[in-house]
Amino acid sequence: MAAMDSLVEEYISTHQGSGKLHERGVKYFAADGATHFGRVLDPFRPYITHAKGSRKWDVDGNEYIDYIMGHGALILGHSHPAIVEAVQQQMARGVHYGENHELEVELAELIRNMMPMAERVAFFSCGQEANMMAVRLSRIFTGRRKVLRFEENFHGWADELIHEGSAGVLADEVTVIPSNDLNIVEKELATREYAVLLTEGGGAVMNGRVPIEDDFVRALPDLTRKYDTVWVIDEVVTGFRDAPGGWQSVVGITPDLTTIGKCVGGGLPIGAVVGRADIMEAFSPTTPLERRVLHSGTWNANPLVCAAGIAACKLYQDGEPQKRTRARADYLREEGNRVLKERSISSRLYSRTVVHLYLGPIEFEPSDDTMPPTKDTKKIMNPELGPIMTRLGLHLLQRGIAAFDRGFSVLSAAHSKEDIDQTVQAFADSLDAMIAEGTINPL
Numbered sequence: 251m252a253a254m255d256s257l258v259e260e261y262i263s264t265h266q267g268s269g270k271l272h273e274r275g276v277k278y279f280a281a282d283g284a285t286h287f288g289r290v291l292d293p294f295r296p297y298i299t300h301a302k303g304s305r306k307w308d309v310d311g312n313e314y315i316d317y318i319m320g321h322g323a324l325i326l327g328h329s330h331p332a333i334v335e336a337v338q339q340q341m342a343r344g345v346h347y348g349e350n351h352e353l354e355v356e357l358a359e360l361i362r363n364m365m366p367m368a369e370r371v372a373f374f375s376c377g378q379e380a381n382m383m384a385v386r387l388s389r390i391f392t393g394r395r396k397v398l399r400f401e402e403n404f405h406g407w408a409d410e411l412i413h414e415g416s417a418g419v420l421a422d423e424v425t426v427i428p429s430n431d432l433n434i435v436e437k438e439l440a441t442r443e444y445a446v447l448l449t450e451g452g453g454a455v456m457n458g459r460v461p462i463e464d465d466f467v468r469a470l471p472d473l474t475r476k477y478d479t480v481w482v483i484d485e486v487v488t489g490f491r492d493a494p495g496g497w498q499s500v501v502g503i504t505p506d507l508t509t510i511g512k513c514v515g516g517g518l519p520i521g522a523v524v525g526r527a528d529i530m531e532a533f534s535p536t537t538p539l540e541r542r543v544l545h546s547g548t549w550n551a552n553p554l555v556c557a558a559g560i561a562a563c564k565l566y567q568d569g570e571p572q573k574r575t576r577a578r579a580d581y582l583r584e585e586g587n588r589v590l591k592e593r594s595i596s597s598r599l600y601s602r603t604v605v606h607l608y609l610g611p612i613e614f615e616p617s618d619d620t621m622p623p624t625k626d627t628k629k630i631m632n633p634e635l636g637p638i639m640t641r642l643g644l645h646l647l648q649r650g651i652a653a654f655d656r657g658f659s660v661l662s663a664a665h666s667k668e669d670i671d672q673t674v675q676a677f678a679d680s681l682d683a684m685i686a687e688g689t690i691n692p693l
């Protein structure tokens with residue numbers, strides 16, 4: 251315990267400016283001073299003043315290699331020059347016209363070029379709004395009410411999108427089933443009560459903490475078509491992080507609707523539903539009112555956001571930032587797994603451009619590093635691991651790395667090989683410290 255306390259003491263003494271801001275913040279923000287549940291930490295997370303590329307700095311002058319990357323939105327790193335320039339220029343031309351403008355058309359064209367299933371596009375302020383609209387469009391199109399979802403899939407904090415069992419949630423129309431079992435999917439769909447099947451791109455939780463099997467996903471278009479249910483892939487994290495065509499282009503599938511967000515806005519807030527023209531006909535003013543959606547939203551297709559999105563999407567088109575990000579993630583995984591093995595810790599890094607940490611029994615050797623060494627969702631999502639991850643996150647923060655406190659690290663094209671080497675060294679030092687203090691036990 252003494253060692254644990256000394257880490258907290260050291261952290262507090264090297265983060266005094268952040269401590270003072272935290273004292274002010276707790277008076278307003280009920281989540282122990284934080285504005286997002288992922289920014290809560292005992293004693294407090296650093297208060298950041300600026301960021302560039304792969305790095306960010308706090309009010310006390312501490313420097314971090316950042317693996318939060320705007321909750322996954324920044325595949326180009328912080329303040330990419332092309333995005334900064336586009337936003338600065340647009341700022342001077344006006345940030346809100348309350349009218350149609352060229353930038354929204356250009357951004358839609360870029361999205362369609364990368365994701366040809368985007369026959370129509372509708373813009374929102376964030377990914378969750380896009381998912382809410384995807385559910386509504388599906389209800390209108392099918393004349394049904396129910397929503398089918400997979401375990402641990404996250405689509406936002408709104409009633410029908412958040413994890414089952416969350417407090418204050420009304421989701422009577424939602425059924426949650428395990429993924430990777432076609433019989434269960436078919437049994438539900440065959441009731442012909444479902445308007446929509448929602449599927450998180452890349453697997454559940456930030457691009458595949460709980461993986462989804464390719465063969466399973468490839469069977470979903472036929473099944474949903476057979477029972478007239480709209481199939482929506484939520485690519486809010488994976489579009490266009492995995493590839494210019496999103497995760498669906500990697501697996502080789504086409505849903506009826508796709509929702510995107512995060513990376514699409516180049517770091518500014520955005521969401522979009524894209525997909526089949528007949529389903530999105532609900533937006534048309536010629537559609538009878540009983541089948542029409544009145545799509546309001548003060549921030550829809552905001553010019554500033556569109557300017558950032560265009561600059562970002564132009565860079566995503568050739569797939570180079572995605573490939574570079576994947577290469578860095580592969581390197582972090584390889585080196586991190588070596589460090590874990592050397593210390594005989596039963597644990598594994600896996601997944602694609604968001605690197606996940608599995609801490610638990612190794613049940614088999616997966617054929618590749620995108621998969622964890624178990625298929626048991628309960629073991630992957632074991633809530634008892636939370637405090638260990640948080641502790642690891644604090645050790646890493648104190649060593650200048652903002653990573654893994656929630657079990658994953660988000661890579662970007664701005665991370666260099668040197669960044670990863672420094673991170674792996676800090677990871678090894680943190681694990682050694684945790685073994686010494688008894689918060690991680692080698693086999």
Ligand SMILES: Cc1ncc(COP(=O)(O)O)c(C=O)c1O
Nearest residue numbers: 376377378404405406486487511
């Ligand atoms: C898969 C997925 N869908 C939707 C959302 C919600 O997006 P937003 O926070 O932009 O509303 C998230 C947020 O992390 C997400 O991971």
